[in-house]
Amino acid sequence: MKFLNTLLVILLGVSAFNTPLLAGPAEDRGLEIAVEADRRKNGFGDFTADLLMILRNKQGSESTRQLRSKNLEVEGDGDKSLTIFDRPQDVKGTALLTFTHKTGSDDQWLYLPALKRVKRIASNNKSGPFMGSEFAYEDISSQEVEKYTYKYLRDEKLDGEDMYVFERYPVDKKSGYTRQVVWMDKNEYRERKIVYYDRKNSLLKTLTFSGYEKYLDKFWKAKNMNMVNHQTGKSTTLTWNNYRFGTGLKTRDFDRSSLKRAR
């Protein structure tokens, strides 16, 4: 399997070099920014948080989702995460375990509490909406540097602050996007706005981040993430509460057996 993977990486690498996107100064600058932003996010170890999602349709009627998220940093690979569903009540106890990988598809298991069944799921459905919201799985999963290629666009002020503006292009063909334009502040390398373009390269969604707070004197986390879908007029507000770092989570808290205890 390892040999196959290596071969695949080489093949992908070769095909990537054939595209004109890579290896210009703008591309180097874009990657540089992304690597620095990632470096500043590294070293958190583990964290937990509570999530509140408010889904709004065009008419303004609302629907609520409540989740809990546990995350573990993995040395040399993507993070492990466990998402536990609390609301709506009919999905209470459902849990999603994800092993993110820097390259290749993520591994995902879904726990269905009524049957006590742990189900491996194909993780290629990353472009699908998460719980009926305007967030796709790929928007909220661990953002590894290797999942995109980059291109620096310009410097710009947003709300009076200096920003880097760069584009990123998903490496995975199953992504729902051709490109994303990212506004990142120069001071702290925090995402402030992301504009998503669909597979036809039409404007699809805008995500804005607000209420950044610093944890462990080091890690910036946005309290609010607001995603607006320009094509449907729907929106979703995702609020993160009770961020806790260094909770002592271990690999064991992210295995198949742990899914059953995920309440």
Place this chain on the structure above:
Amino acid sequence: MKPVVYILQAVLLCVTLLAGKPGVAGGWSGNISTEWLAFPKDALSSAQHKSYLSFALDPEYYNEWDGGKISLTIEPFLRRAQYNANRTHSDIRELNIGITSEYWELTAGISKVYWGITESEHLVDIVNQTDLVENLDTEDKLGQPMLDLTLVGGDLGTLDLFVLPGFRERTFADVDGRPRGGLVVDRANPVYDNNSEDRHIDFAARWYQYLGNWELGLSHFHGTSRAPELVLTPTGPFTAPVLTPVYHQIDQTGLELQGIFGAWLWKLEAIRNVGFANSPYFAAVGGFEYTFVLESGLELGALMEYAWDERDDAASTQFQNDMLFGTRLTFNDVQSTQVLAGVIVDLEGGGRSYNLEAERRLGESWKLSLEARGVFNVNPGDFLYSSRRDNSFRLTLAKYF
């Protein structure tokens, strides 16, 4: 059922001890549901009806202490059914204490365990008895008393060891119940291979490992077969014969193999069973599920599975040489609308059965489900022939709390 009593006592003792420990606030969740089961065709028997109403309560209490290292789960279940007295039943689905450490987990009490990966048939799954009066899909299970020790070995995989004291008999529909086969199963007079009958202590073990794109499970069960052999028993010169459930002592070895390649999930379940008349016999079910997402967010899954049973027509199952063609639609909308539809084709007899399950959330805490099941193109001699009048619709409205 003496061992069960001991376990219950042990669990209650633990609960009493734990009650003194400070823990997170435990809580109840679950659902109350009303179900309407309708049969458009007249029944085979005049005792049966065309419409059945019922009501079910399925609450669950969960609490944990010491950062989740100790947990308590209680899940009683209750159904009140119109007609079909066998369906009016209650059960303790779960009543157990869980203890977790870094290298092992222990569950003591009544619990539910699911093994397997395929959709058309659940071949390997054997720990819990099927609560067949709930649904013919064999996915509703009776609570099983157990001691379950899980050894977590990292790269060596996970080993689950079970001691299963006490046996639960399978539930079957009453004379006026539907759906049921042509003959009534005489639940009151089961026959056991073993003298200890339903007090026999069974053992099971399962090793499970995940290696990148592959998942492998190997299991063995030694004890009382969950599926009884149904033996035709005369009751008198002028009365219909009944089916006597005969519970054999068996040894069943199971294999689960799953490969994940992008959008493809390849699945295989196989068993070797010793203990029935023509033993050993082999059975297997395997196939794939292919999933893709449309731009609208609609997720489409295509399923195909082939099921085979060495016993062929002697098999007490529909799945002896059959093919399932199915599709799963996940709308990914706010109401979490889902549809699962499938047809199972008998490759020998030509009989077909269909199954449609659709569900949608109403508001924030209600769910409406529709299930349509039935058979067509069945001939005398087919396993499904006695089900020919039992095409059904099941409408369930559940309130979750």
